[in-house]
Amino acid sequence: MPKVKPRVKSVKDLAELRKRLRSSAKNFKSKLTICGGTGCHASRSQDVIDAVKKELKKRKLEKSVRVRVTGCHGFCEQGPLMILEPGNIFYCGLKPEDAGEIIAETILKGEVIERLLYTDPVTSNKVQTEAEIPFYRAQDRQLLAQNRHVDPCSIEDYIAIGGYSALAKTLAEFSPEKVIEEVKISGLRGRGGGGFPTARKWAECRSAPGEEKYVICNADEGDPGAYMDRSILEGNPHLVIEGMMIGAWAIGARQGYVYVRNEYPLAVKHARIAIQQAREYGLLGDDILGGGFSFDMEICRGGGAFVCGESTALMASLEGKVGEPRPKDVHTVTDGLWHKPTTLNNVETWANVSPIISNGAAWFAGKGTRGSKGTKIFALTGRVKNTGLVEVAMGTPLRTIVFDIGGGAINGRAVKAVQTGGPSGGCLPLDRLDLPVDFDALYDAGSMVGSGGIVVMDEKTCMVDVAKYFLAFLQDESCGKCVPCRLGIDRMLEIVTDITEGRGRPEQIDLLKELADTVASASLCGLGKTAPNPVLSTLRYFPEEYEAHINEKRCPAGVCRELIEYEIDAEKCNGCGACRRACPHDAIKGKKKEAHVINSRKCQKCGICLSGCKFDSIIVT
């Protein structure tokens, strides 16, 4: 690679650069792709990477084996992950100690190491390639699949796989109107949660009066358990940048901002490097690719509040003010950042733009349902076997995601409910899992696609407690500006807390519903408008749990502390004493080899004894 990077001045330059990059990639005999996404990072993938590099250096193989550290591959449950080429061999659950063996056996001799392969849980067979793993088989990975071919810190990788060709195509062939038309035909809807038609937003922004316009990428992902945007921005930042450039060309903007959550340091770093590299190549700046289009962008780190993901709050935060939403009676497409017309889209929406341009609108519209096109990335978490990132075509039933891809609930328990759409989404019961993931279908069922979090809950989950958890989260994150959101959520939480602690009264259910309606209808911004969803959906699908808490002062799932008792089944207990030793409150008494007893007055119901007992003798009533 030359030290001084050539400026890409025209579409021809770009094509030549790509050709050169591709031929230089052939110098490597084999390739090692190691996942460096946040999930694998947490399972010590950095140690694996270091060990592999050290081993290669020792054997003097650095020149012939390329090690590529990429963004998230999605299967975070099994990390750290590695893919070896040639052969497309997929190794998972790696440890630094495996590095030597992998180089010696697989790289040098071409032999597959059986114990590092993935085991199919159904057939117990060892599986060699990614495509054979059930987790990947049911997916349709359009955006995520690119992650494995790209080192996020290398623009060369991105250009080599065809990056920035959509931009070149746009500048050379498409007028701004044609781009908007193309996006309109594709049927792309905003992936941040609202599902607003992207083309309509762009068209409104384009026709809004004013010379100066802005594009913003919303990467302030705050939902508990969701990390779709993080994985794209960390793993493939140029895809987002390219999408934003095409969007900027369409609406007539010269400046863009990426508003990244401050808690995503790796995403901030990678996006920053990507912008720097694009500038060096002349892909950002004046007269891009000789097409007379000038555009530049900046990174802005988020304010650390969930509400900063709301468009007007985000813009206020970007302007340097307190991240509080303001009324949207005039839309941000005409009165946005610094009172200029502004188009704000989510990371995933921007990431979808360049594939639409390169593959054509019909390709994108060919996937999904009538109202929701394309694919959507979901973060599958909770009590499910295969947690990770899942990308499926819109319209895939929730059941497929939870059972075929997710593998069902852990510990052999039954799935009870699935919560979609983040904290302001809804909980759907098992019999609603045949619903397709589609903006309208989920909305009608009292939930939403939202940004794409899916939390699986098993039978040991109390739905009233779930409602309480999300209300507490939203109450913490409400900015407190408007009355319904600040006081309404607070009062809802007060009532739900009463119910979980045994002070619930039957008439409070109606009050809760009325309050939920008020908060949803009268709040200032989206946070308040959707905040009652967890309560409303659990009330709708699990009314019997609320009734049990209120009328019988009983928690059917055995979760709500005030309503449960811990007891020891004297027949099953063999007096091993594990629970007695584990109990931090000294509440368990008993002699060796005799049944133990829990002193209910001392018991703090922490549940530590449960994990200590190997004989299932502790019962929660």
Place this chain on the structure above:
Amino acid sequence: MKKYVTLKIDGAGIRAPKGSSVLDVAIEYGICIPHLCHVPNLSDIGACRLCIVENIVNGRSKITTSCTLDVQEGMVILSNTERIKKLRRNIAELLVAQAPNSRAIQDVAVRCRVKEVRYPFRNSGCVLCGRCVRVCEEMWQARAIGFVGRGKDRRVDFPFGVRPDFCKKCGSCIDLCPMTITPCDGPMKPGEEYLCGKCESQLSMASGAMEDICVWCELGKGFQCARYGHQ
């Protein structure tokens, strides 16, 4: 030259200057929409949400605050439907449960027809309407006070909790504070968790006679209704 638009509020055809808000226009024409955080000549933030109205766009009703909504040609506004009345009552109930001793809040609650409060009372000294913050910033350009914290921790305070030199103790903030306007003389003590009923607002509530249309009510004077500000 002033430009005018025509719109309908509760069925009445109204000609209003372009750029004015629906709330201002409604009050001008005698349609009293209850409000708390709106003060004439200060910017509107739509925080108290009491002035919500239904804005009918293409046959679909959209609920929004009238103070932040600018008049537009051909607009159809409904300020007093059953739905709006119910929402407004619930919001006022939340407010009065938070500050049951404020005469001004009680008056607003009565205007919104709150007859009972279904939540435990909290004797909070501030309902975060932001009148004080805005008058300090916009009228006097002092910014001596502002909002601190978020959600439940949100409060009005001096920068870093210390009164700055540029606060001239002009008292405008106190003048506009709904908690200081004729405070209730029967402060709530523990165990006395009910609206004390000593204010005249409670008397009118008992009689049940409250017009939907503004009659320059004495109640409005109590919480410095925008209409009195126009005099």
